Amino acid sequence: MIDIQVFQKVCSYAQQRNVLFTPDELRVIASHTEHRILPPYTELMVQGKSVEYLYFLNSGIVRLYRIHNDNDYTLGIVSGNDFISTPLYLFNRAISTCALESLTEVEVLVWDRSSALALKEKITKMYDLELAIMDRLLTWIQQIQIDLVCMTAEDRYQKILREQPELIQSIPLKYVASLLGIHQDSLSRIRKSITR
Numbered sequence: 001m002i003d004i005q006v007f008q009k010v011c012s013y014a015q016q017r018n019v020l021f022t023p024d025e026l027r028v029i030a031s032h033t034e035h036r037i038l039p040p041y042t043e044l045m046v047q048g049k050s051v052e053y054l055y056f057l058n059s060g061i062v063r064l065y066r067i068h069n070d071n072d073y074t075l076g077i078v079s080g081n082d083f084i085s086t087p088l089y090l091f092n093r094a095i096s097t098c099a100l101e102s103l104t105e106v107e108v109l110v111w112d113r114s115s116a117l118a119l120k121e122k123i124t125k126m127y128d129l130e131l132a133i134m135d136r137l138l139t140w141i142q143q144i145q146i147d148l149v150c151m152t153a154e155d156r157y158q159k160i161l162r163e164q165p166e167l168i169q170s171i172p173l174k175y176v177a178s179l180l181g182i183h184q185d186s187l188s189r190i191r192k193s194i195t196r
Contacts, residue, residue, distance in 0.1 A: 002035045009081040010056045010109060017132035025123050032115040038106050044084065045100035051089035053110050057082055060106030061167065063175055066098045074178035076144060077103070077171070079164050084108075086137055087130045090116055103171045153180045154190045161194075 004026055014021065021029065038044075038060075045051055047067060062084050064076040075098060078084050084100060090113055111119070120126045147156055157180060160167055167176055177187040 002030050002033060004030055006035050006058065006107075006109065007033075009058050013056070013081055013083075014129055014132070017129070017136075019125055019128045019132060021123070021125060025125065028122055029119060032111065032119050034110040036108050036110055038102055038108065040102055040104050042102045042106070043099060044102065044108075045096050045098070047096055047099040049096060050093045051085055051096050053085060053112055054087055054090050054116055055084045056109040057084050058107040058109060060108075061103045061171055062100055062106060063103055063171075063179075064098050064100050065178075072178065074175050076140070077164070077167055077175065077179055079166050079170075082136070083133045087116060087133055103175065148181070153182045153186065154193070156180050157187070157190050158194070 007026055007030065011021065011026070044053070044055060044062065057078060058081065061077060061079045063074050064078070064084075065072055065074045067073075088094070089096060090111075093113070116126075120130070147159065151159070157176075160176065160179075173187060174184055177184045180187065182190075
């Protein structure tokens, strides 16, 4: 069984969404959880294959991306404490339309399908957590769409500087440019104009 301390961030995530686990429930969750430290550029989810694991990101940076017509498109970058795959895809054995990879060393909590299902059978609050995860995902997707339509690339870059400054310091800028939907040369121009 893993150390309960590694659950502090996921417990905080749950508490912020009014899902509170008792110490006994946490011990049950711990008995069904793997704790892993993974190196940069580890593939966590493979485009075109069924989703095998549900992850919670304790630390590090991951990107969600899609390969389309031999081009690599970054759809999102997560650097905070959040779930980085979805229970819906895991439970339905859905084929992923995207891939997920670590960009830095990451510390994750991991549940395979059988562990996640066992937890839902043993702890009814897991249904509430599942709904909270899906609500968070829908909100995230909607915000990305709003930003793409309503903000310029420079505005979106400044939002990254405000909300995820660690991205600029920790990952290759080609991923930031891809996330913004612009060429790296355009990102360089934006960065120069901001620092003047």
